[in-house]
Amino acid sequence: VLFSSMLNAWETGTWDITQMSYMPSNALLSMALAMKLGLAPLHFWLPEVLQGSTLFTALIIVTWQKLAPMSLIYLTINNLNPTILLILGLLSSIIGGWGGLNQTQTRKIMAYSSIANLGWMATIASIMTNIMVMNLLIYLVMTMALFSFLIVSKSKTIQDTTMTWALSPAMTIMMTFLLLSLGGLPPMTGFAPKWLILEELTTQNLIPMAVLMAMFSLLSLFFYTRL
Numbered sequence: 692v693l694f695s696s697m698l699n700a701w702e703t704g705t706w707d708i709t710q711m712s713y714m715p716s717n718a719l720l721s722m723a724l725a726m727k728l729g730l731a732p733l734h735f736w737l738p739e740v741l742q743g744s745t746l747f748t749a750l751i752i753v754t755w756q757k758l759a760p761m762s763l764i765y766l767t768i769n770n771l772n773p774t775i776l777l778i779l780g781l782l783s784s785i786i787g788g789w790g791g792l793n794q795t796q797t798r799k800i801m802a803y804s805s806i807a808n809l810g811w812m813a814t815i816a817s818i819m820t821n822i823m824v825m826n827l828l829i830y831l832v833m834t835m836a837l838f839s840f841l842i843v844s845k846s847k848t849i850q851d852t853t854m855t856w857a858l859s860p861a862m863t864i865m866m867t868f869l870l871l872s873l874g875g876l877p878p879m880t881g882f883a884p885k886w887l888i889l890e891e892l893t894t895q896n897l898i899p900m901a902v903l904m905a906m907f908s909l910l911s912l913f914f915y916t917r918l
Contacts (some may be wrong), residue, residue, distance in 0.1 A: 699711045734786060761827055764816055791910070791911065811888055811904065836865075
């Protein structure tokens with residue numbers, strides 16, 4: 692991020708990040724923010740870091756740490772290349788869906804969930820930022836609630852989550868609803884932003900992309916149901 696700002700300042704003479712008109716700087720900034728967010732193909736650090744962290748640290752990484760890069764995307768969206776964001780978003784939704792299928796650790800599953808959800812946000816960022824902000828807020832609330840359940844029940848693997856019914860049936864039911872909502876199953880809360888994103892993509896004549904993203908969101912929904 693700093694390097695892209697320096698490059699832009701060298702070429703244009705301004706340090707204002709919202710006035711970045713130099714294309715290589717914009718591309719560098721997009722890649723830097725993608726790495727901070729854990730968007731594919733710069734996502735490789737996220738599942739491993741989450742797996743090596745405590746549940747509380749993992750919660751901070753997939754929620755609080757996303758606010759700064761998402762704010763930067765919001766501020767610089769007029770200068771960022773929409774094609775790069777669309778490609779990053781599509782790759783993230785694909786890899787987020789595929790990557791979570793064979794996981795047994797809850798933290799790795801939540802890492803791939805984060806990659807997939809942020810992919811949806813990156814896709815809509817250049818088209819309509821209001822939907823991106825709404826999607827981010829819903830994602831943060833649901834992820835924080837889900838991690839709270841995992842912390843309380845000390846569930847670190849899929850096997851552990853099967854034991855939560857004995858601990859608290861109400862908590863298990865709530866966790867199930869949260870997972871289905873995070874996967875975007877109608878009529879849950881998480882379905883609304885995905886539906887709006889698909890609607891906007893269709894309006895912009897990006898129908899093949901909308902179809903692909905809808906299909907790969909089913910993979911995410913499948914690995915949520917395994918929990």
